[in-house]
Amino acid sequence: MVVIFVPKETAAGETRVAAVPETVKGMQKLGLHVQVERESGAAAGFLDADYAAAGATLVDGDARHGADIVFGIQCPTPAQAAAQKAGGLLICTLTPATQLPTIKALRDAKVTAMALEFMPRITRAQKMDVLSSQATCGGYQAVLLAAVHLPKMFPLMMTAAGTLTPARVLVLGAGVAGLQAISTARRLGAVVEANDIRPAVREQVESLGAKFVDTGTPPDAETHGGYAKETSHEFLLRQREILTEHITQADVLITTALVPGKKAPVLVTADMRKGMKPGSVIVDMAAGQGGNVEGTVPGQRVVTAGVTILGDTNLPAQCAADASRMYARNVQAYLGEFVKDGKVNIDLDNEILGAVTVVHDGVVRHEPTAQALAAQGH
Numbered sequence: 001m002v003v004i005f006v007p008k009e010t011a012a013g014e015t016r017v018a019a020v021p022e023t024v025k026g027m028q029k030l031g032l033h034v035q036v037e038r039e040s041g042a043a044a045g046f047l048d049a050d051y052a053a054a055g056a057t058l059v060d061g062d063a064r065h066g067a068d069i070v071f072g073i074q075c076p077t078p079a080q081a082a083a084q085k086a087g088g089l090l091i092c093t094l095t096p097a098t099q100l101p102t103i104k105a106l107r108d109a110k111v112t113a114m115a116l117e118f119m120p121r122i123t124r125a126q127k128m129d130v131l132s133s134q135a136t137c138g139g140y141q142a143v144l145l146a147a148v149h150l151p152k153m154f155p156l157m158m159t160a161a162g163t164l165t166p167a168r169v170l171v172l173g174a175g176v177a178g179l180q181a182i183s184t185a186r187r188l189g190a191v192v193e194a195n196d197i198r199p200a201v202r203e204q205v206e207s208l209g210a211k212f213v214d215t216g217t218p219p220d221a222e223t224h225g226g227y228a229k230e231t232s233h234e235f236l237l238r239q240r241e242i243l244t245e246h247i248t249q250a251d252v253l254i255t256t257a258l259v260p261g262k263k264a265p266v267l268v269t270a271d272m273r274k275g276m277k278p279g280s281v282i283v284d285m286a287a288g289q290g291g292n293v294e295g296t297v298p299g300q301r302v303v304t305a306g307v308t309i310l311g312d313t314n315l316p317a318q319c320a321a322d323a324s325r326m327y328a329r330n331v332q333a334y335l336g337e338f339v340k341d342g343k344v345n346i347d348l349d350n351e352i353l354g355a356v357t358v359v360h361d362g363v364v365r366h367e368p369t370a371q372a373l374a375a376q377g378h
Contacts, residue, residue: 005067008040015043021054031342044320133326138315139180155189173256248275255292278306287311
């Protein structure tokens with residue numbers, strides 16, 4: 001019988017878990033035996049007793065050595081990767097460009113490693129898309145963080161003590177995270193504006209009750225997969241000029257712009273935010289990839305000229321229960337792509353499996369990562 005091992009996440013601040021009791025039952029229907037490391041779901045509100053009741057076997061961390069499939073949230077350490085048995089599968093978010101020692105360990109151990117962040121954006125794979133599910137959680141949490149730190153309330157209020165004007169929120173980037181931020185801010189009663197370089201999202205922004213800030217569209221604004229592309233320096237300068245006026249009027253600025261595999265583009269310079277009112281709040285959702293805002297410090301809260309800049313790098317972990325549920329459902333759907341009646345069949349000609357497989361049979365298939373390892377003499 002194929003054995004799946006779900007480890008307890010060891011990365012600092014990571015509270016999510018890659019399987020929940022609901023998906024343990026689903027994996028058993030695929031003919032899999034599920035082992036869950038003790039206390040792995042506790043930080044997200046899922047107790048060992050819940051996993052046991054769902055049919056999982058509770059184990060210690062060394063169960064990784066004998067598992068056929070290991071899946072998690074974050075990339076494992078090199079030592080954890082080396083401990084996995086040859087021919088086994090690792091399924092998680094790998095971020096291979098920044099995890100070269102782990103990729104080398106996986107290659108040398110002949111583990112097949114699959115990076116869920118490379119899931120192709122095709123209709124068939126929507127239910128497996130961990131980037132979208134976690135971005136939904138992040139966009140929601142970003143607005144709540146802003147509301148906590150903003151020294152005023154979001155909605156318009158007419159009280160006996162007078163009228164309180166609504167907060168003004170500006171969202172830069174209207175992908176999944178941005179759209180969720182818009183929706184959440186609107187529900188809280190804020191006046192919302194949003195900008196994106198992709199013209200197709202204007203209708204989505206306006207359908208949520210926000211005003212679209214048009215800064216023009218560069219050629220080839222998005223990839224064939226629907227992701228934003230890096231723009232020219234000239235376009236960024238024009239965009240910044242238009243956005244500055246809207247930034248100075250905002251009580252809250254939320255930035256979400258990411259380019260897969262690259263440093264986040266700087267959308268807001270120090271000069272652009274100089275006109276923001278004291279007490280204003282910036283939530284830089286791209287902090288983990290360098291940030292969209294000059295002055296962002298990853299993982300820290302910075303106050304400069306009265307403006308608070310929040311550089312949280314793992315917003316989904318702050319709503320761990322639902323983020324875990326969504327991630328676990330994504331993974332369960334992905335397993336169904338290559339597990340049938342308890343048997344594993346890895347067909348790399350499959351457009352989904354081929355796209356996410358970074359390491360297989362001792363070979364690094366992701367070309368940029370292979371080149372980076374070669375440059376280091378590995």
